[in-house]
Every structure is written in C-alpha cells, then in structure tokens.
Amino acid sequence: MDETAAVLERVFRAESAVVLGALLAxxxxxxxxxxxxxxxxxxxxxxxxxxxxxxxPGAWLLTAARRKALDRLRRRATxxxxxxxxxxxxxxxxxxxxxxxxxxxxxxxxRLIFTCCHPALAQQAQVALTLRTLGGLSTAEIARAFLVDxxxxxxxxxxxxxKLREAGVTYRAVPLELVPERRSTVLSVIYLIFNEGYAASAxxxxxxxxxxxxxxxxxxVLVELLPADAEVRGLLALMLLHDARRDxxxxxxxxxxxxxxxxxxxxxxxQIREGRxxxxxxxxxxxxxxxxxxxxxxxxxxxxxxxxxxxxxAIVGLYDRLLSQNPSPVIELNxxxxxxxxxxxxxxxxxxxxxxxxxxxxxxxxxxxxRADLLRRAGRSDEARVAxxxxxxxxxxxxxRAFLQRRLNELRPLPG
Numbered sequence: 001m002d003e004t005a006a007v008l009e010r011v012f013r014a015e016s017a018v019v020l021g022a023l024l025a026x027x028x029x030x031x032x033x034x035x036x037x038x039x040x041x042x043x044x045x046x047x048x049x050x051x052x053x054x055x056x057p058g059a060w061l062l063t064a065a066r067r068k069a070l071d072r073l074r075r076r077a078t079x080x081x082x083x084x085x086x087x088x089x090x091x092x093x094x095x096x097x098x099x100x101x102x103x104x105x106x107x108x109x110x111r112l113i114f115t116c117c118h119p120a121l122a123q124q125a126q127v128a129l130t131l132r133t134l135g136g137l138s139t140a141e142i143a144r145a146f147l148v149d150x151x152x153x154x155x156x157x158x159x160x161x162x163k164l165r166e167a168g169v170t171y172r173a174v175p176l177e178l179v180p181e182r183r184s185t186v187l188s189v190i191y192l193i194f195n196e197g198y199a200a201s202a203x204x205x206x207x208x209x210x211x212x213x214x215x216x217x218x219x220x221v222l223v224e225l226l227p228a229d230a231e232v233r234g235l236l237a238l239m240l241l242h243d244a245r246r247d248x249x250x251x252x253x254x255x256x257x258x259x260x261x262x263x264x265x266x267x268x269x270x271q272i273r274e275g276r277x278x279x280x281x282x283x284x285x286x287x288x289x290x291x292x293x294x295x296x297x298x299x300x301x302x303x304x305x306x307x308x309x310x311x312x313x314a315i316v317g318l319y320d321r322l323l324s325q326n327p328s329p330v331i332e333l334n335x336x337x338x339x340x341x342x343x344x345x346x347x348x349x350x351x352x353x354x355x356x357x358x359x360x361x362x363x364x365x366x367x368x369x370x371r372a373d374l375l376r377r378a379g380r381s382d383e384a385r386v387a388x389x390x391x392x393x394x395x396x397x398x399x400x401r402a403f404l405q406r407r408l409n410e411l412r413p414l415p416g
Contacts, residue, residue: 130189197214198242219239223236234293240272244268250399276299365400375387
C-alpha cells in the first residue's frame, strides 16, 4: 500500500463516522450519503498524491462528499425534483454548526444512532445498519460480529434501508422521549463498535484505537444523557476496563499477549480506577443487567496484583447470572474457561465438548483457541498441537496468528 493510500485508510477509520454522520444529517438518505462519501474517497486517492494530504483531511472529505452529493442529485433530478435539489444545494452550501435545543440528544452522531435504531426495523437490522453508516465498519466486519455470511449481511443491510425509506424515516434529531424505547439497541451498537476496536476482526492490528475511543466517547455522552441508568454506566465501565489493557495486549514483536502474560505496568491504571469505581457503584448483583455484570467481570480481571490473584469462582458466579438473563454459546464458552481456571482444565474441556457448543461454535476462533489452551494446560500436547493448528487456520489478525504460532512452537514435537 503506498503512503497516500495508507494515510487515507487511517483517515477513513478515524473520520468516517463523523463525515457520514454529517452527510446523513443533511441528505437524509443512506445510499446517497454512502455513495457521496465513496466518491470523496476516490477523489482523495486521485488528488492527495498530487496536492499533498490536506491539513484537515476529515474536513476535506466532508466538503468533497457534499459536492459529490450535489453532483449526484443534479444528475438524477427530474423536473419535479429540481426544486428539492436546489433547496438541498442551498442548505449544503451554507452548512454551519448550530446549537441544539434542550430536548434533543446532545451529540450529532449519537442522535443519528438513535435515529437509525428505528422501531420499524428488527433489532439486529438496527444494529447492523448503524454500524455500517456511523460505526465505520465494513459489511464484512459486521458480518463477523454477527457470525453470519458477508453476502447475507449485505442483503440484510439493503432490506433495512429499503424498509426505512418505505416508513418515511427522516434523519433529524431524536427527542428525549424516544430514548427509552431505543436504548437497548443503542447500547448494543456502541458495544459492537467498541468490540471491533478492542479486538479487530481482521487485518494487521489487533486493536483499532479510533473505534474503541469513539465508542467510549459515545458511552460518556450517553451517561450524561441517562446518568441514573445502571446499564449505561455499566457499559462505560466495561469499555474503560477492557480498553485500559490495550497497550499490553501486543508485544514489541507484534505478537498477541493473553491476560495471564500481560505486563501490568503497561495498563492504564487511571482508566482502571475510573472503570472499577463505576462498576462498584452499580448495585447488587441481583439487580444488574448484562453490561453491568460484564463490567463486574472485567473489574475482577484487573483487580489482583497478579493473574493468580483473580477470583475466578466469583467470575463463574457472575457468568451464571449472565446466562440466566441471556443464554448464549459465547457466554457458555467464557464461563467454561473461567471454571477451568478455578477448578482445572479438564473441567473446562468437558464443558467445551458439550454438543451445544461444538455445533454452534465449531468455526469460532475464540472457541478453538480456548480449547487449544486448555488442552495445553492439561498436558495433552499432541491434541493441543492439532487444536492450535485449527485455531491458526481461523485467526483473522496478524497478532493472533503470531501468538498461536508461538504456542505451537512451544509444544513438544510429535514423535516421528
């Protein structure tokens, strides 16, 4: 990848949510906004090598995208549409920041997330559409987050856009009275954006800081909006506690580092203190929802001076509570690993061998890695070698592949 393309990719990751959010707020058309943004990216690939990278690349892309949107509007406008096109042109050309009314959600991108989470759509479609338009995630990345085929996710996105058009949805500020009915989906969107930043689904980097930072920023805005909501504060605590370990999750050679081996001096301890304080004030376990419970689990992960100090039995109890609310094979997997660390690897391996998990998570990378790790801990090196090879074949990022290869190299060789 040449230097300009590399810069543009970084800008796209960092600025796409801002640019698309601003375009949608003015154009009120998902397809037109995305097409104009892609046109602007193509223009940048053409102009930046000649003119140099602009001082404010995000602003350059937004200006270019507005112009491209106008070009598309003019080309497709019929006689009856010309007045609307002229009105939109005037709006785009005179665009400037305006103050929000007191009854509107106080952040443009967050307002647009609430708008995308329209009840006309099924919840998964709401989440997928918001991730695509405002989260900066590709269709392939969203498909991985949902554990579905990329082509199936592409069709789902097309249907969601069509359904919103049919419902006559406009992309205006959402009043506060609509927040409660869309809250759970908005939390899901923010968490999935964070997850893609915390553990990228593909590429050379395990961590995409701009996505994680954007999710945390949106989480803070949501806490300001709903300060008494334990789930909202739990989500922010969860993200802060996970993100605090980001610098220790990859070593100097670009190899992924599991929690057990991380250098705790490289953790962001100020962020950990903030996250633990939030998690501690969420209330009793019996009253907690899924994000608050996961925040408590994350707080346990960073609470001891060493990995050996972690209270895995308490974590198992929290996973039991989480499973009672939200049965999920991924939660079952995490509980099995926690129980293995509390009672021994063979206990965890027996749980991982349950048909419900082997069938639903057969090709899921974290499941394959967890099983390989427990086989290694149990001293079953030959089986662990086979398992690590299976996990390596499913690893999507360079740090994951390097970590799995290192584990393979550490195992004793098979007899010749």
